[in-house]
Amino acid sequence: MSINNLISGILSGDNRSIARAISIVESADIKTREKIIKEIYNRGNAKIIGITGPPGVGKSTIIGNIAPMLSDYGKISILAVDPASPFSGGSILGNRIRMQETLSKKNIFMRSTSNRLYNGGLSEYSWDIIKIMEASGSDFIILETVGSGQSDIDIMNIADITCVVLAPGLGDEIQAIKSGIMEIGDIFIVNKIDREGSYIAIKDIRETLNLGNKIKTPVIGINSINKENYDKFLDYIIKWDKKNYKKKYIGKLKQIIIEDIYNKYSCYIDNMEYDENTLKKDPYTVAEAIIKNMNEIIDK
Amino acid sequence: MENGRNRKYTEAPIKILLAKPAIDGHDRGIFVLARAFRDAGMDVIYAGLLPTPEEVVDTAINEDVDVIALSLLNGAHLTAFKNVMDILNKKDVHDIAVVGGGIIPDDDKPILEKMGVTGNFGPGTPLKIIIKHVRERAMEVRKIKEDEYK
Numbered sequence A: 001m002s003i004n005n006l007i008s009g010i011l012s013g014d015n016r017s018i019a020r021a022i023s024i025v026e027s028a029d030i031k032t033r034e035k036i037i038k039e040i041y042n043r044g045n046a047k048i049i050g051i052t053g054p055p056g057v058g059k060s061t062i063i064g065n066i067a068p069m070l071s072d073y074g075k076i077s078i079l080a081v082d083p084a085s086p087f088s089g090g091s092i093l094g095n096r097i098r099m100q101e102t103l104s105k106k107n108i109f110m111r112s113t114s115n116r117l118y119n120g121g122l123s124e125y126s127w128d129i130i131k132i133m134e135a136s137g138s139d140f141i142i143l144e145t146v147g148s149g150q151s152d153i154d155i156m157n158i159a160d161i162t163c164v165v166l167a168p169g170l171g172d173e174i175q176a177i178k179s180g181i182m183e184i185g186d187i188f189i190v191n192k193i194d195r196e197g198s199y200i201a202i203k204d205i206r207e208t209l210n211l212g213n214k215i216k217t218p219v220i221g222i223n224s225i226n227k228e229n230y231d232k233f234l235d236y237i238i239k240w241d242k243k244n245y246k247k248k249y250i251g252k253l254k255q256i257i258i259e260d261i262y263n264k265y266s267c268y269i270d271n272m273e274y275d276e277n278t279l280k281k282d283p284y285t286v287a288e289a290i291i292k293n294m295n296e297i298i299d300k
Numbered sequence B: 001m002e003n004g005r006n007r008k009y010t011e012a013p014i015k016i017l018l019a020k021p022a023i024d025g026h027d028r029g030i031f032v033l034a035r036a037f038r039d040a041g042m043d044v045i046y047a048g049l050l051p052t053p054e055e056v057v058d059t060a061i062n063e064d065v066d067v068i069a070l071s072l073l074n075g076a077h078l079t080a081f082k083n084v085m086d087i088l089n090k091k092d093v094h095d096i097a098v099v100g101g102g103i104i105p106d107d108d109k110p111i112l113e114k115m116g117v118t119g120n121f122g123p124g125t126p127l128k129i130i131i132k133h134v135r136e137r138a139m140e141v142r143k144i145k146e147d148e149y150k
Helices: A003-011 A015-027 A030-040 A059-070 A100-106 A126-135 A198-211 A230-239 A245-271 A276-280 A283-299 B028-039 B053-063 B077-090 B106-115 B127-148
Strands: A047-052 A076-082 A091-093 A109-114 A140-144 A161-166 A187-190 A219-221 B015-019 B043-046 B067-072 B097-102 B117-121
Touching: A003 A015, A003 A030, A003 A126, A015 A030, A015 A109, A015 A126, A015 B053, A030 A126, A030 A245, A047 A059, A059 A076, A059 A100, A059 A140, A059 A230, A076 A091, A076 A126, A091 A109, A091 B028, A100 B053, A109 A126, A109 B053, A126 A140, A126 A245, A161 A230, A187 A198, A187 A230, A198 A219, A219 A230, A245 A283, B015 B028, B015 B053, B028 B043, B028 B067, B028 B097, B028 B127, B053 B067, B053 B077, B067 B077, B067 B127, B077 B097, B077 B106, B097 B127, B106 B117, B117 B127
Parallel strands: A047 A140, A047 A161, A076 A109, A076 A140, A091 B043, A161 A187, A187 A219, B015 B043, B015 B067, B067 B097, B097 B117
Antiparallel strands: none
């Protein structure tokens, strides 16, 4: 398989080509990535549904339940991100266990990736992977973040609909009025409403949203065991319009440029000797020297 | 791996799928292995309990893994491992290595090797040996892949 075969495979929706292309995009250098993205950019039009929330609230289970319901409306691809170990760089990608049954039955393409220690709740190349999935003819792409903290909000710049999943007992109204993840949701979902305190959790979130003039933002309590209220959730997903075009574009542009610049300077940073003399200078001066040096080389 | 560094496609962490492709619920061993592979810097996917051979191959293709590690402790390895290999061959997949493990009698090991399932480690094998074997197999298939995308 060469890159050209790969691209025709992606466009015809062949799972093996899609999977291989995702691997390449995840791991290859910027030139190879460019070759692939150039050919498939603008080749698809999918609604991207972002699912985010703290660890253990049921994000994967919700995807496992909603994906087969959604598959009546079009082709679905799923991308799930799991955290890498900061010590070994390895990871355990466990999202698939919760959805394998439905995936095989409905022939849904699902990919789990490690975030490779990238901050923000997604992996560095999530945007590229989503473009590949779009080009494969998906109508809906479900994007699951790592179990997120309060500041993992990259998802809002990639997804068309951001669903924040919460569960009862995660905190009081003070937690609900904090910044970060509690602001980015287009839909708030309280999972496990059979548990104690679910009414209070829904109330706290509702009140906070009303204070912030977001009276139209829905807060849905769902139960993943008996699929209570999943139909409401589905309705909102179907009705919601696409958005964020500009933000997505600018975000990616920034990332590419930063990567390109870093690639140019990284050899200096890596090859510098970090002896006591260097460590005594402040990093601002050293950085300035590196950039100046680089410019001189380019001028020549 | 650091962000934004120039790198080669084949230098990414090894991706490995752990599966028990038959009716077998003894999953303590596979959890130990999952942790060990993670600590060795690999991306580990565990297929969960009771996947069918078709599901195992499906998962392996969708996730584009380098190695499938099959484990069975119920004596069905000759049937179940063969099923997985047959489906892989039917789909013309030759760039995924398959390794095995579990309660496997010495007599069966050459048969499995012939099918293409290598390793076939039993209980008590040091983790180091298993990891080394998986790394070797992964590097073999990576070599095939590297030549494909130049």
